[in-house]
Amino acid sequence: MDFFESQERAKRNTSWLVALFIMGVIATVVSVHVVLSLTVSQGKIFDPSMFALSVGSVLAVVGIGTAVKFAQMSHGGAAVAQAMGGVQVDPGSSDPDERRILNVVEEMAIASGVRVPPVYLMDDQTINAFAAGNSEQDSVIGVTRGCIHALSRDELQGVMAHEFSHIFHRDTRLNMRLVAWLGGIFAVSMVGRILIRSQMYSRPSRDKNSNAAIGLGIGVALFIIGIIGYFFGRIIQSAVSRQREFLADASAVQYTRNPDGIAGALEKIARGAGSQLSAPAAAEFSHFFFANGIASLFSTHPPIEDRIARIRGAKMVEAGVTAVGTNVATTATMTAAKNAGVIQPATTARTSSMAAFHGVSAAAIHGARRSMGSLNPHDIGMAHGLIAGLPESVVDAARNPFSARAVICSLLLARDRRERQAQLAGIATIDPALANATDALQQTATITPRQRLPVIELCAASLVQLSPAQYQQFRAVLAQLIASDSQVDRLEWTVRVILRGAIEGPIAVKDTSARATVADVALVVSVLAWSGASDEAGVARAWRAARGSEPLLPAAQIATHLCTLDALDESLQRLSNTKLGTKRKLVDACIACVAADGQTTVEEAELLRAVCASIGAPMPPIATAA
Amino acid sequence: MHSAPTIVAVSPVLVAAVAAGTAIAIVAIWLMAVYNGLVTRRVRVQNGFSQIDVQLRRRHDLVPNLVATVKGYMQHERSTLEAVTSARAAAINARTAVSANPGDVGATLALANAEGVLQAVLGQLMILMERYPDLKANNNALQLQEELVSTENRIAFARQAYNDAVMTFNTKLAVFPDVLVARLFSFTAAALFEADQSARALPNVDFGAPASIEAPRNTHNS
Numbered sequence: 001m002d003f004f005e006s007q008e009r010a011k012r013n014t015s016w017l018v019a020l021f022i023m024g025v026i027a028t029v030v031s032v033h034v035v036l037s038l039t040v041s042q043g044k045i046f047d048p049s050m051f052a053l054s055v056g057s058v059l060a061v062v063g064i065g066t067a068v069k070f071a072q073m074s075h076g077g078a079a080v081a082q083a084m085g086g087v088q089v090d091p092g093s094s095d096p097d098e099r100r101i102l103n104v105v106e107e108m109a110i111a112s113g114v115r116v117p118p119v120y121l122m123d124d125q126t127i128n129a130f131a132a133g134n135s136e137q138d139s140v141i142g143v144t145r146g147c148i149h150a151l152s153r154d155e156l157q158g159v160m161a162h163e164f165s166h167i168f169h170r171d172t173r174l175n176m177r178l179v180a181w182l183g184g185i186f187a188v189s190m191v192g193r194i195l196i197r198s199q200m201y202s203r204p205s206r207d208k209n210s211n212a213a214i215g216l217g218i219g220v221a222l223f224i225i226g227i228i229g230y231f232f233g234r235i236i237q238s239a240v241s242r243q244r245e246f247l248a249d250a251s252a253v254q255y256t257r258n259p260d261g262i263a264g265a266l267e268k269i270a271r272g273a274g275s276q277l278s279a280p281a282a283a284e285f286s287h288f289f290f291a292n293g294i295a296s297l298f299s300t301h302p303p304i305e306d307r308i309a310r311i312r313g314a315k316m317v318e319a320g321v322t323a324v325g326t327n328v329a330t331t332a333t334m335t336a337a338k339n340a341g342v343i344q345p346a347t348t349a350r351t352s353s354m355a356a357f358h359g360v361s362a363a364a365i366h367g368a369r370r371s372m373g374s375l376n377p378h379d380i381g382m383a384h385g386l387i388a389g390l391p392e393s394v395v396d397a398a399r400n401p402f403s404a405r406a407v408i409c410s411l412l413l414a415r416d417r418r419e420r421q422a423q424l425a426g427i428a429t430i431d432p433a434l435a436n437a438t439d440a441l442q443q444t445a446t447i448t449p450r451q452r453l454p455v456i457e458l459c460a461a462s463l464v465q466l467s468p469a470q471y472q473q474f475r476a477v478l479a480q481l482i483a484s485d486s487q488v489d490r491l492e493w494t495v496r497v498i499l500r501g502a503i504e505g506p507i508a509v510k511d512t513s514a515r516a517t518v519a520d521v522a523l524v525v526s527v528l529a530w531s532g533a534s535d536e537a538g539v540a541r542a543w544r545a546a547r548g549s550e551p552l553l554p555a556a557q558i559a560t561h562l563c564t565l566d567a568l569d570e571s572l573q574r575l576s577n578t579k580l581g582t583k584r585k586l587v588d589a590c591i592a593c594v595a596a597d598g599q600t601t602v603e604e605a606e607l608l609r610a611v612c613a614s615i616g617a618p619m620p621p622i623a624t625a626a
Numbered sequence: 627m628h629s630a631p632t633i634v635a636v637s638p639v640l641v642a643a644v645a646a647g648t649a650i651a652i653v654a655i656w657l658m659a660v661y662n663g664l665v666t667r668r669v670r671v672q673n674g675f676s677q678i679d680v681q682l683r684r685r686h687d688l689v690p691n692l693v694a695t696v697k698g699y700m701q702h703e704r705s706t707l708e709a710v711t712s713a714r715a716a717a718i719n720a721r722t723a724v725s726a727n728p729g730d731v732g733a734t735l736a737l738a739n740a741e742g743v744l745q746a747v748l749g750q751l752m753i754l755m756e757r758y759p760d761l762k763a764n765n766n767a768l769q770l771q772e773e774l775v776s777t778e779n780r781i782a783f784a785r786q787a788y789n790d791a792v793m794t795f796n797t798k799l800a801v802f803p804d805v806l807v808a809r810l811f812s813f814t815a816a817a818l819f820e821a822d823q824s825a826r827a828l829p830n831v832d833f834g835a836p837a838s839i840e841a842p843r844n845t846h847n848s
Binding site: 036049050053057060061064065068071072075079082083087088090092093094187192218219222400401402403433437440465466467468469470 | 641643644645647648651652655656658659662665666669672673674676677679680681683684772776779780782783784786787790791
């Protein structure tokens with residue numbers, strides 16, 4: 001299935017949930033009204049003022065409860081991880097267990113083109129993991145100490161592939177919303193609890209005794225209604241969640257082509273390691289987890305034996321047998337199996353063209369477009385190789401916020417020696433230590449064009465740790481570096497786009513009211529057209545190709561002086577909040593534009609990927625062609 | 627269920643009760659929101675500290691290697707090397723104390739001071755190393771020295787980020803209305819990671835080094 005189709009489907013699932021939620025609220029209003037009618041209005045069937053009161057109070061409580069939870073969830077996956085008591089693992093950690101999980105996550109992120117998600121560690125000895133976030137730009141991965149300690153690398157990879165599937169299929173977003181809505185309905189039972197308490201602790205005055213008793217009765221009733229609403233929500237939660245778990249398991253097998261990994265992890269849980277969590281918030285977030293986080297009547301996960309059996313049964317996916325569907329019941333699994341068949345040809349096409357260095361073929365770009373929002377062992381292996389091939393000093397530096405800045409700066413230094421000295425002097429006026437570190441790095445390490453994007457991604461993962469003040473300072477350094485030569489080149493664009501997506505995404509409060517327009521799409525495509533072609537004719541040709549893909553684009557590209565970094569930032573920000581249909585059009589227009597001249601450079605392809613990633617359409621690395 | 631004396635008398639009171647319950651619930655929800663905000667900022671402080679911690683650990687691991695490497699060359703600087711070793715041991719103790727009791731103000735301050743001492747004696751050692759030409763030809767020593775300097779830069783940077791997070795958290799603790807919630811749930815202010823300036827001057831006393839080496843002390847920036 002196409003990336004955007006699967007996202008579209010996730011969205012439909014969300015609207016289904018909204019409908020169920022509204023039904024839940026209506027049921028709550030009716031129950032509250034019935035309780036109030038029976039007690040206060042003494043059985044009078046319909047008392048308008050009483051009805052207004054029940055509707056008003058329920059809506060107020062549910063509304064505010066939901067709003068507060070939505071606000072909490074808007075902080076992204078980090079908020080969930082922190083509520084679970086998770087502490088972020090330092091990207092530069094040298095602890096062997098921590099290093100292994102970080103490496104596995106880094107490789108998968110680079111292989112699929114998503115931002116490297118921060119990893120949070122929870123201090124439980126059981127085996128469990130989760131992914132949370134509203135988009136893949138603010139997603140985080142959470143793991144228990146037991147998970148990274150007890151699982152082998154293959155098993156960890158299986159579990160992480162499962163979590164990445166949740167991110168790609170937007171399950172994480174669905175999960176975040178679910179928490180918010182359940183929070184609203186649960187707030188009703190909180191009113192009940194407060195009423196019970198206030199009635200029990202208030203002194204019984206003689207003439208108000210009966211009122212107190214009725215108040216207590218209402219309290220108990222509200223409490224029960226809230227609880228019923230909550231359980232109603234939990235049933236939705238588990239119904240949705242179970243389905244998604246099977247899909248994620250199937251995807252994990254598809255991504256890694258190794259059923260033993262994820263099955264092994266599940267078997268370790270089943271054999272006694274367990275998956276229960278100690279954090280008090282575990283119930284609220286139980287549908288986020290890899291395996292059941294709490295013992296509960298409404299299990300959010302299918303029985304572990306079922307999952308193992310299905311994964312073992314799905315072994316045929318690995319062999320490429322399309323008849324898997326007959327073995328596996330859920331349509332979800334069938335889709336995943338079908339996917340495996342679609343992706344294969346593109347992968348093999350890319351394998352054969354790995355050796356050559358410069359240039360990207362149009363076929364490779366289209367291949368990457370097809371595997372968007374997915375993973376495969378070949379790309380994971382390639383990411384592993386890319387990181388392993390990096391100079392050790394660069395990797396070490398990229399994993400720390402202080403020196404990651406130096407890595408980024410060293411990438412942006414000019415070739416010309418004298419210009420470079422001037423740039424370093426410019427950095428030194430803002431931060432002398434950074435200038436020294438940059439100088440040391442550029443003298444010792446070389447980074448090839450192909451390695452650049454992974455390096456920038458690694459850096460972005462540690463730069464997230466900058467405090468707002470430090471980030472402002474670093475932005476000033478970057479602005480100076482970019483302004484130091486007369487023109488803005490592709491690499492400078494790419495750096496800005498990735499850093500904004502990775503760092504400002506989570507930090508800044510997004511202006512969701514701004515609507516993206518055709519003008520935004522036109523601007524982004526224009527930037528790509530200008531940066532890809534060497535002359536006016538080339539730009540015009542690229543633009544024509546883009547218009548062929550998206551006829552709504554204006555007749556001519558936007559003039560080069562209007563294509564500024566800030567304008568691109570703003571347009572991308574609006575586009576990242578836009579409808580999936582618009583995103584799809586943008587991605588396809590960009591691809592048509594870049595592939596138009598048949599002379600795509602690595603840098604151009606990387607800028608394309610950075611643009612796609614920043615609007616939440618991650619593209620795997622594009623192989624270079626001969 | 628009790629039977630109410632009269633219908634007319636009961637209704638308004640209960641309407642008020644339900645309304646009051648709703649109002650209380652809204653306050654409770656607000657309380658929760660503020661509480662969550664405080665917790666989030668406290669976690670950021672913890673994350674900031676774990677960043678420093680990683681680099682401190684790295685420095686502690688590098689020091690014995692450096693001492694072992696230079697020992698053969700610097701026979702006459704035994705007291706300096708001992709000062710480095712004991713400063714490292716003290717810093718490790720302080721670090722263990724903080725991990726056993728995260729967020730403790732006293733322990734954090736003690737660690738900041740112990741690290742300040744370690745940093746100062748290491749600075750002295752590096753200045754002394756300049757006086758041994760043989761050491762300058764020793765690649766291993768040069769590399770370790772470079773790594774220590776880079777670790778120091780990272781520590782300084784992580785400390786800055788941590789202190790920023792602490793300031794944000796402490797400010798939030800102090801402003802109205804968050805201060806009410808903070809008191810209610812007994813949140814306490816986090817400690818800045820800053821070495822006492824007087825502590826840093828201490829190790830100079832312990833050096834049995836000749837007087838001539840005092841001049842270039844300012845070459846080391848921290």
